[in-house]
Amino acid sequence: MKKPEKKEEPKGLPDLPDVEGKVTLRFAPNPSGPLHIGHARAAILNSEYVKRYGGKLILRIEDTDPRRADPDAYQSIEEDLKWLDFNWDEEYVQSDRMEIYYKYAEELIKLGQAYMCTCRGSDFKKLKDESRACPCRDQPVDKNLELWRNFNKAEEGDAVLRVKTDINHKNPAIRDWVAMRIVDEEHPRTGSKYRVYPMMNFSVAVDDHLMGVTHVLRGKDHLANSEKQKYLYKHFGWKVPVFIHYGRLKMEDVALSTSKARTGIEEGRYTGWDDPRLGTIRAIARRGIKQGALQELITEIGPKMSDATVSWKKIYGLNRSILEDASDRYFFIAKPVKVQIANLPEDEEGIIERHLHPNFPERGNRELPFNGKVYLTMDDVERAGKKGILRLMDAVNIRFKEGSCGCGERIAVYQSSTLEDARAAGARIVQWVPALKSIVADVVMPDAKIVSGFIEPAASKLEVGDVVQLERFGFARVDSAGNRIRFYFAHK
RNA sequence: GCUCCGGUGGUGUAGUCCGGCCAAUCAUUUCGGCCUUUCGAGCCGAAGACUCGGGUUCGAAUCCCGGCCGGAGCACCA
Incomplete structure (x- = not known):
């Protein structure tokens, strides 16, 4: 009847729920620039759990928006991860996997769970907000397939592929989300080979399934996305991974956002991505903060959903305990x-x-x-x-x-x-x-x-x-x- | 506005699921003292928290309801 004994938490991260043997975890950054301390949370959490349970650690670069892919980021992310002691077993780049996404998209259409939507975005939103289906939703599969196969000829914005969810879902954001869209933009890796790109929710779910990911650790800003992705798992009859959402990491006195840092660098206000005022991994490393200090910090904060504010004092304290003995x-x-x-x-x-x-x-x-x-x-x-x-x-x-x-x-x-x-x-x-x-x-x-x-x-x-x-x-x-x-x- | 999620000392955490062992853990921080040929370290001591209000109960940090505060999402970004 009673609690199964108070288990002495070995200090550190809490147990991962629903673990059956080994785990497969992944860190999946968008290559928009070097990693910052917020990324470190995801990377370290994943890497620590793989260390604890054994299994596989995957690095997946999510570059399915050519407009946001920075050619330099592919390499800088790897460098930053090495510094973070994130030792991945497998690496994938999503732009290499376009054909896979196409294949599953077509399959989903055949299952009758996706449709080509040619409504204007604003029209769709209006209908969606009133829980009303758009006319395209009831098109026969054949029609959808035909539109799908000619998708590449469409103009950007003229058509999208939508995943059927629940048009009455109480959260309008979840209703019939976009799986594929056209982007007319040179991709840093594939150039102009593709125009039809998957949306993150589609490629992420397909990949997580294909790669056998057992637990997905992501920020709580992905809460709605997890909900969206569950529909895809359901349509395909796939096992849903365990989703764990952690809160935001705020860093005092630091502009964490990559875009702000980029602007500042371009305007010459910062000396580069490793300017000491930035919260990037490389800036922190340059200042003599050790990987171990960040690891301590992240494992102490853990994967809980509430937001955490990190002070430099905290990091300094952790780092000093490493440096004190090490430094001449x-x-x-x-x-x-x-x-x-x-x-x-x-x-x-x-x-x-x-x-x-x-x-x-x-x-x-x-x-x-x-x-x-x-x-x-x-x-x-x-x-x-x-x-x-x-x-x-x-x-x-x-x-x-x-x-x-x-x-x-x-x-x-x-x-x-x-x-x-x-x-x-x-x-x-x-x-x-x-x-x-x-x-x-x-x-x-x-x-x-x-x-x-x-x-x-x-x-x-x-x-x-x-x-x-x-x-x-x-x-x-x-x-x-x-x-x-x-x-x-x-x-x- | 709508949907969802959080709220334990300055900060970060444990405890919350399965109410009593919690007059609440640990770390950091701050302040004293000791020590030290560094303003570092070490040692000793102190300060400091369950968001609020109801309810259930013999008993609530823990369960229920409401308020307040905070956050996220509401895109053809990830």
């Missing part, structure tokens, strides 16, 4: 001020060594040559304690003379050497870089503004893609290496 530490000086330390005892000069990571000394050290000439960041110089004392980490304590000017090279005086002295003096403990061999570095911030400064010499061995922690500044990813290093800032 370096000294970076933003807004540099050159400081000359007077009266420096000779034996304080030399190579100063510091762990690459304070919690993992076994990773080795970096070396900072110290000769009394350094760069410090302006903020530290300006706020150098009441007594004007600063401790340069692992080096010496210095004091600025009162009343020294805030411009150009600054003179400081050697004060003492030990940490205890610094503490006793209430000194700030700051990072520094040698004035001579440091490397010029620019950090591109999340708002695309650039902070320039110097990074310590040891950074010369960094490679593109490395993510490091710039001590007291934040985590950042190496975007370009060389004799001037460019970073993209991730977060504190």
